[in-house]
Amino acid sequence: MKLRIRIADDEELIRKSLVKLLRDEEYDVDAVGTAAEVLESVRRDPPHLLVLDLRLPDGSGLDLLPRLKTLAPEMKVIVITAFGDLPTAVEAMRQGATDFLKKPYEMHEMLLAVERLKSGIVRETQLDAFRRGELESFLKTRIIGESPAMRRIWDVVGKVSLSEATTVLIEGESGTGKELVARAVHFQSSRKDAPFLALNCSSFQEQLLENELFGHERGAFTDAREPKRGLVELADQGTLFLDEVGDLPAATQAKLLRFIEDRTFRRVGGAADITVDLRIVAATNRELDPAVRDGAFRQDLFYRLKVVSVDLPPLRERGEDVILLARHFLALYNDKFRKRFLSLDAEVESIFRSYGWPGNVRELRNLLERIVLLEDDEVLREDHLPGEMVAQFESVPRVLRDALAARGEGEEGMPTLAEVEQEHILRVLEHSEGNRSRAARVLGISRQSLIERLKRIAAARGSLASEESARPRLPR
Numbered sequence: 001m002k003l004r005i006r007i008a009d010d011e012e013l014i015r016k017s018l019v020k021l022l023r024d025e026e027y028d029v030d031a032v033g034t035a036a037e038v039l040e041s042v043r044r045d046p047p048h049l050l051v052l053d054l055r056l057p058d059g060s061g062l063d064l065l066p067r068l069k070t071l072a073p074e075m076k077v078i079v080i081t082a083f084g085d086l087p088t089a090v091e092a093m094r095q096g097a098t099d100f101l102k103k104p105y106e107m108h109e110m111l112l113a114v115e116r117l118k119s120g121i122v123r124e125t126q127l128d129a130f131r132r133g134e135l136e137s138f139l140k141t142r143i144i145g146e147s148p149a150m151r152r153i154w155d156v157v158g159k160v161s162l163s164e165a166t167t168v169l170i171e172g173e174s175g176t177g178k179e180l181v182a183r184a185v186h187f188q189s190s191r192k193d194a195p196f197l198a199l200n201c202s203s204f205q206e207q208l209l210e211n212e213l214f215g216h217e218r219g220a221f222t223d224a225r226e227p228k229r230g231l232v233e234l235a236d237q238g239t240l241f242l243d244e245v246g247d248l249p250a251a252t253q254a255k256l257l258r259f260i261e262d263r264t265f266r267r268v269g270g271a272a273d274i275t276v277d278l279r280i281v282a283a284t285n286r287e288l289d290p291a292v293r294d295g296a297f298r299q300d301l302f303y304r305l306k307v308v309s310v311d312l313p314p315l316r317e318r319g320e321d322v323i324l325l326a327r328h329f330l331a332l333y334n335d336k337f338r339k340r341f342l343s344l345d346a347e348v349e350s351i352f353r354s355y356g357w358p359g360n361v362r363e364l365r366n367l368l369e370r371i372v373l374l375e376d377d378e379v380l381r382e383d384h385l386p387g388e389m390v391a392q393f394e395s396v397p398r399v400l401r402d403a404l405a406a407r408g409e410g411e412e413g414m415p416t417l418a419e420v421e422q423e424h425i426l427r428v429l430e431h432s433e434g435n436r437s438r439a440a441r442v443l444g445i446s447r448q449s450l451i452e453r454l455k456r457i458a459a460a461r462g463s464l465a466s467e468e469s470a471r472p473r474l475p476r
Helices: 012-024 035-044 061-071 086-094 107-140 148-161 178-187 206-214 250-262 289-294 299-305 321-337 346-354 360-374 387-407 417-431 436-443 447-470
Strands: 004-008 028-032 049-053 076-081 099-102 168-171 196-200 239-243 279-284 308-311
Touching: 004 012, 004 035, 012 028, 012 107, 028 035, 035 049, 035 061, 049 061, 049 107, 061 076, 061 086, 076 086, 076 107, 086 099, 099 107, 148 178, 148 308, 168 178, 178 196, 178 239, 178 279, 206 250, 250 299, 321 346, 321 360, 346 387, 387 436, 417 436, 417 447, 436 447
Parallel strands: 004 028, 004 049, 049 076, 076 099, 168 279, 168 308, 196 239, 239 279
Antiparallel strands: none
16 A cells, blocks of 8 residues: 655745655655645545644644544644644644654654554555445345345344444344344444454354453463453444354353443453443344253343344245345346346246245355356356256146145145145155255255154154044944
């Protein structure tokens, strides 16, 4: 990054000398000579750093400072004061100056003053670019949806965003977009210009997790050679997103509860209390109520997190949202990979509507990314889709026809939805030669979900057999 510096001094010789000095150090430098020129140049194109002589022919640099900081709040200012005029320098610092030099000064003093500010300017510029990138990324990958369930969720998100520190618990299956909802709460709130930091609670052992959250002091443990700020400290004024919060160890749950109560904590190995102001948004892909009943998750923490609850529906329950999302991702990856897909084939839309989407929106997004990257076409067709997805779609009508043929035509002979599902599961299992993992992939559900459904089928059929055997038999 090339630092842009502007010199504001009424003496032409000084302007030329400073411009040459700083350009030799590979800075981008220009110069002005009056207060009016300073104001106009900052209004038109603010530099990273302004070197401002407080004595200009048409005005005082001290009077200019408040107006300059209003025009460019992020701009750093080094003021040049007369020898011995310390009160003026102090007042300039109060008005927003970053540093000051006293006349007469040596050229190396100017270089040192610029170097002192350079690293901070670079960090702030990179942070600002990162935050803008985070916002742009959120806008590009925001949750798309017009289903009633999603409309209710956006209504809740809008209301929560207006509050300053209300904690939120987001529940939903993997891939439903829990982090995107958390980002929506952050970027629609007054905290949007502060950090949004995320932590996956299942990725760390207990001691490391506490260190990530709260940081440590020097000497807290063997390798703690320097103090480290934790995420709760780094997210001050912003939002901390705790994913898979249900996996928090018991000891960390207790410390998190204390922190939520008063937003005060101590670093590992520290004795001083540190207070921060942030919002906590937590998420889990499993229901926490059973964990609370079993004592694996603290009830008091559960209620403190669940001030506002957002229950994200799986993609299979969102109706036409799957088509809206597919079109959104198609356009997104068209732009990314410079492809020319224009639409989804009607048959593909039917397949998408009927597919179970065990991986939810994440699975749909990954599928569209892979197809757009590897295929060249204008219409996304059935032959672009994975074979098992098409096979699952095509197998449902066959099951229904077979069931109808076995049970007879007419309303009384038609199978229930549960019976069609049972028949379909058993046929897929038979086709997969009893391999449950392969059958689960074809069905679009997890292996554990398949096992649970098979247990229910076995229980239902066992109950039916018991009823048959218990019936009284007429004597021959």
